[in-house]
Amino acid sequence: MLKNVLHGRGISGLCTVYNNYNVNVRFASSLTKLVVENGIANLTFTSQKTRNCLSLEMMERIIDDLNTAAKDENVRSVVVRGEGKVFSSGHNLKEMTADTGYDFHMKIFNTCTEMMLLVENLPVPVISVVNGVAAAAGCQFIASSDIVVATPQSKFSTPGASVGLFCHTPGIPLARRVPRAVSGYMLLTGESITGEDAFRAGLVSRLVEEDLLDAEVSRICASITSKPKKVITLGKQFYKKQMELPLKSAYEAGGLVMAENLWYKDTQEGIQSFKEKRHPVWSHTDETIPR
Structure with missing residues (x-):
């Protein structure tokens, strides 16, 4: 549109x-x-x-x-x-x-x-x-x-x-x-x-x-x-942040943000679409699935 x-x-x-x-x-x-x-x-x-x-x-x-x-x-x-x-x-x-x-x-x-x-x-x-x-x-x-x-x-x-x-x-x-x-x-x-x-x-x-x-x-x-919007936003934010961190601190923070990223609804949709060999359908939100 x-x-x-x-x-x-x-x-x-x-x-x-x-x-x-x-x-x-x-x-x-x-x-x-x-x-x-x-x-x-x-x-x-x-x-x-x-x-x-x-x-x-x-x-x-x-x-x-x-x-x-x-x-x-x-x-x-x-x-x-x-x-x-x-x-x-x-x-x-x-x-x-x-x-x-x-x-x-x-x-x-x-x-x-x-x-x-x-x-x-x-x-x-x-x-x-x-x-x-x-x-x-x-x-x-x-x-x-x-x-x-x-x-x-x-x-x-x-x-x-x-x-x-x-x-x-x-x-x-x-x-x-x-x-x-x-x-x-x-x-x-x-x-x-x-x-x-x-x-x-x-x-x-x-x-x-x-x-x-x-x-x-x-x-x-x-x-x-073509990528989910809020995942790109999260990625840009951490990409900028980690450049100012010492190496060990960057890895620790990176692991945490990746674990949080995994619970995004769009992330799970992307993984499922990969398994099913189809194109993902993104919501482009930061909505998470229930834990």
């Missing part, structure tokens, strides 16, 4: 739904666009003039859109793109001059942290798609995503030191995602790495040519949708 959830963000926005299968969203000036269709929440950064920079207002809009997607029970994955050839160029440096003040600067960074943690903790997978440039906090967003699909020609960088502002916070998820040799190179030199470099380092999950990008994203979303 097709469902549309539309958000026009900016000075003046107009959303027009022509029918159940066509969505046309028009804006006089916009920052983000959210369209939910067939269980996929497509979030697009639409500020091409600013190279999709993460201004305070842009980040607030993204937080709103991600929360909207999270509250929709029909959403199975969130796909994030940047309109044009720049996913995001990072923070808006015009907001970071001395005359805007320390308190405003802290509001920017606190809002950025809220946004990045929301990406990490969203109950469904977040898939970021890069066909161009992801820099500074834009690269931070990429490193915070669950899955990244990119073209070989894409560029990833943390160039803050070039303007005297080291990419301290972008380096946090980056250092947790790629080897130290790669994150150190990116942070200390500020130089870009290609999509191929990023793929080899583990920053990018899937590397495809531009003409195959949409098909690959659709394939990934379909694969996620």
Whole structure:
């Protein structure tokens, strides 16, 4: 069943739904666009003039859109793109001059942290798609995503030191995602790495040519949708948690969560369908069977 959830963000926005299968969203000036269709929440950064920079207002809009997607029970994955050839160029440096003040600067960074943690903790997978440039906090967003699909020609960088502002916070998820040799190179030199470099380092999950990008994203979303929703949610939650635990503690916690997972109604349906050599019929809930 097709469902549309539309958000026009900016000075003046107009959303027009022509029918159940066509969505046309028009804006006089916009920052983000959210369209939910067939269980996929497509979030697009639409500020091409600013190279999709993460201004305070842009980040607030993204937080709103991600929360909207999270509250929709029909959403199975969130796909994030940047309109044009720049996913995001990072923070808006015009907001970071001395005359805007320390308190405003802290509001920017606190809002950025809220946004990045929301990406990490969203109950469904977040898939970021890069066909161009992801820099500074834009690269931070990429490193915070669950899955990244990119073209070989894409560029990833943390160039803050070039303007005297080291990419301290972008380096946090980056250092947790790629080897130290790669994150150190990116942070200390500020130089870009290609999509191929990023793929080899583990920053990018899937590397495809531009003409195959949409098909690959659709394939990934379909694969996620074929699984029981609440099992994927549970899996993402523990996957993130265990990375911060010592090895022995991670195994102890993992055994407990797997034992709980076994009592999900959908889990028992999956096991039974495997035994009976048929396709499972999911409820997509976290309902458990009686013990």
